Amino acid sequence: MHRRNLLRWIAVLPGLRTWAQTAGFPGDQADVLRALAATVLPSELGSEGIDRVATDFGRWVREYRAGAELDHGYGFTRIRRKGPSPAPSYLQHLAELRPALLTADSAGRRAAVLSALEQAKVAELPRTPGSQHVAADLMAFYFRGSDANDLCYRAAIGRDRCRGLQGSDNPPPPLKEKA
Amino acid sequence: MRRHECDVCIIGGGVTAAMLALKLSEMRREASITVVEAGRPLFDLENRMHYRQRSIDYAENPWPGDFIEDQAAKGVISRTMAVGGSALHWGGTCNRFSQEDLRLHSMFGLGVDWPLDWKELERYYCEAERRLGVSGEPSPFAEDWRSEPYPMPAMAMTHNLKELKAWGEKSGIPFWSTPQAKNTRLYDGRGECIRCNTCSICPTGARYSPDFTFRRLLARKNFALHDQTLVRRLELDSGKSTIAAAQAVSQTAPDDPIEYRAPVFVLASGYCWSPHLLLLSRSERFPNGLANRSGLVGRYMCGHAFQSAFIEIDAKIYPGMNEQHGLISRKFFRSKPGQPFLRHDLRIWESASGHEPRLRGADGGILLGDDLLSDWRKRAQRGTARVRGYYDVHPDRNSMLTLDTTSRNRWGDPLPAIEHKLDAPTQARQQYTNEHFQKLFQTLAKAHNGKILSTSLSNYLDHPAGGCRMGTNPATSVCDSFGQTHDHENLFVVGSPTLPNAGCTNGTLTFVALTLRSAERIAGRVK
Numbered sequence: 001m002h003r004r005n006l007l008r009w010i011a012v013l014p015g016l017r018t019w020a021q022t023a024g025f026p027g028d029q030a031d032v033l034r035a036l037a038a039t040v041l042p043s044e045l046g047s048e049g050i051d052r053v054a055t056d057f058g059r060w061v062r063e064y065r066a067g068a069e070l071d072h073g074y075g076f077t078r079i080r081r082k083g084p085s086p087a088p089s090y091l092q093h094l095a096e097l098r099p100a101l102l103t104a105d106s107a108g109r110r111a112a113v114l115s116a117l118e119q120a121k122v123a124e125l126p127r128t129p130g131s132q133h134v135a136a137d138l139m140a141f142y143f144r145g146s147d148a149n150d151l152c153y154r155a156a157i158g159r160d161r162c163r164g165l166q167g168s169d170n171p172p173p174p175l176k177e178k179a
Numbered sequence: 180m181r182r183h184e185c186d187v188c189i190i191g192g193g194v195t196a197a198m199l200a201l202k203l204s205e206m207r208r209e210a211s212i213t214v215v216e217a218g219r220p221l222f223d224l225e226n227r228m229h230y231r232q233r234s235i236d237y238a239e240n241p242w243p244g245d246f247i248e249d250q251a252a253k254g255v256i257s258r259t260m261a262v263g264g265s266a267l268h269w270g271g272t273c274n275r276f277s278q279e280d281l282r283l284h285s286m287f288g289l290g291v292d293w294p295l296d297w298k299e300l301e302r303y304y305c306e307a308e309r310r311l312g313v314s315g316e317p318s319p320f321a322e323d324w325r326s327e328p329y330p331m332p333a334m335a336m337t338h339n340l341k342e343l344k345a346w347g348e349k350s351g352i353p354f355w356s357t358p359q360a361k362n363t364r365l366y367d368g369r370g371e372c373i374r375c376n377t378c379s380i381c382p383t384g385a386r387y388s389p390d391f392t393f394r395r396l397l398a399r400k401n402f403a404l405h406d407q408t409l410v411r412r413l414e415l416d417s418g419k420s421t422i423a424a425a426q427a428v429s430q431t432a433p434d435d436p437i438e439y440r441a442p443v444f445v446l447a448s449g450y451c452w453s454p455h456l457l458l459l460s461r462s463e464r465f466p467n468g469l470a471n472r473s474g475l476v477g478r479y480m481c482g483h484a485f486q487s488a489f490i491e492i493d494a495k496i497y498p499g500m501n502e503q504h505g506l507i508s509r510k511f512f513r514s515k516p517g518q519p520f521l522r523h524d525l526r527i528w529e530s531a532s533g534h535e536p537r538l539r540g541a542d543g544g545i546l547l548g549d550d551l552l553s554d555w556r557k558r559a560q561r562g563t564a565r566v567r568g569y570y571d572v573h574p575d576r577n578s579m580l581t582l583d584t585t586s587r588n589r590w591g592d593p594l595p596a597i598e599h600k601l602d603a604p605t606q607a608r609q610q611y612t613n614e615h616f617q618k619l620f621q622t623l624a625k626a627h628n629g630k631i632l633s634t635s636l637s638n639y640l641d642h643p644a645g646g647c648r649m650g651t652n653p654a655t656s657v658c659d660s661f662g663q664t665h666d667h668e669n670l671f672v673v674g675s676p677t678l679p680n681a682g683c684t685n686g687t688l689t690f691v692a693l694t695l696r697s698a699e700r701i702a703g704r705v706k
Contacts, residue, residue, distance in 0.1 A: 039547060040547045041548055042548050042551070042552040043549055068233075068237065068243075069240035071238055072257075072258045072259075074256060074257055075641070077256060077257055079248065079251075117545050122545075123538075124537070125535075125536055125538040139538070139551070148536065148552075152552065152555050152556055153497050153559060157497045157498070157500060158499075159500075163373065163374045165371070165373070168335055168337045168500060169336060169337060170338055171338045171497065
């Protein structure tokens, strides 16, 4: 059986719907997710770079582990666990944005996303994606990441990479221009 | 009931237990040593890169399973309970205390003096640095003399730290690389730091953690590690004041308790669980718990307070070059004569605070894509320094760990509750301390056209210690300078609980140095 068909079949069983939506994310909303990425991510990434972030975000959702232990912190410490998969709400947000993102012009796409974020009362860029709205979470996924940090400073800092000590006493090299 | 016999039974499996067990096993090769730890062993170095990535991507616990759900204490600053303890995820900072910490009473009329000499402790600092593998550079202050060089050269200062050092020193305060238990070259079988920027989960082992010591110990024939085993009480020899046994339960076989019998017992469970076990072990003969004729077990719980500032400066800082490495100054380590008592260290780290991406611009409107990046770039023109000073505060007698009968673990044992209370002289000088830090932050900010973004005062005591303080007088202390309890000649307490005061900088190196000194006394009791 084709994987997508299998996931659709599983999705009708009670309790397995969330699992299927997570495992198959973004499913038939992949084109909307790409359009959303093109609206909320910087154009400097280029269309290839934007698609790559959308793909990575999809993988991030698929590999999300509901109930996983969270870091219990230091100072004021507590045991917390990861909430349920954000996939179902993301799919709903994407479905709501579908008409605007796939048919409207650039200003219309932008207006639709802004309106959705205001409606969802998103006040800040989330620290880690938290399912308040897929647009905010996609932005947090990218802008809170190491690659965005490099892009902001136009330097190959590589914050989240293991880079060795050599050369760290100099400023990081400038980002390579896209060919 | 199962029975396990050994020559030395060490209760607790953190950094002091690891260091003690290793040194004892070197000094007494034939002696059997058993470490009993309530938590799990997390020895899977091969998975740490994966855990690190999950922590970055999902904020998941980088040490999965490093706690016991129902073994929690109120007022504790870390939930970690695993083989290796808090030093699994520590930052590796290895600062020494100073002579003032040991002579508070004789020099300043405050607190108490420690019952040991600075010169003697200094020797054990050197040993602790060797065993942990510390990289560092010496302080420029003569009072911070050291009898041996650091085992490894200091961590290279990143471009960011060089900028921050130049800024900090404009105010006449010398700064240098903070010593850390991180390899700057191959050392002790562990590789050089590769700057992963996630020291709380070092994926390579370049930052020391006790699991490496335990794995080495496990290769020795006379060493046993009993993990997932909670010691619930200590039992006395009939008619004597010596400890006969430790009663424990295994998390994996809860219906089959274990009794540990040994000529020497050592509590190496840290500032919280060591006094807790002594209080739990109360009996008709010792209704206030063991080692507690002074009534001081669980008292004088200490730590140091801290004040922090984020200061924006004219400097090109690239956040993320090596956020876990910072600068230190010990310029304020000595209280000035004729002025109110005040001692603190001073630390600077790179920071992205104030320059992080934001969803809403200054007018409150939502920023998308290019607008967000453009706003971020404008704000990232200047750099941010994170500045912190840990300052010396002293505990009141009623700074306490007590048994909380309203909160019990699955075995029905009351869990600890810690409530810190500062002594009257510390409280009296708090305003002076606050004013000093505000002035200091302003002085620092002035250089490089700086602007203070925020300041804060700690709302907990960091690097906690105490609860079984050392001293020569059994009426005013729980143990002697070797951690040998005054009341039970075969019961020792090592590490953080023995400290009468917690200094004004990170404590782990001091906990380890004191433990290595205790090891020699303990070895003398082992046949």
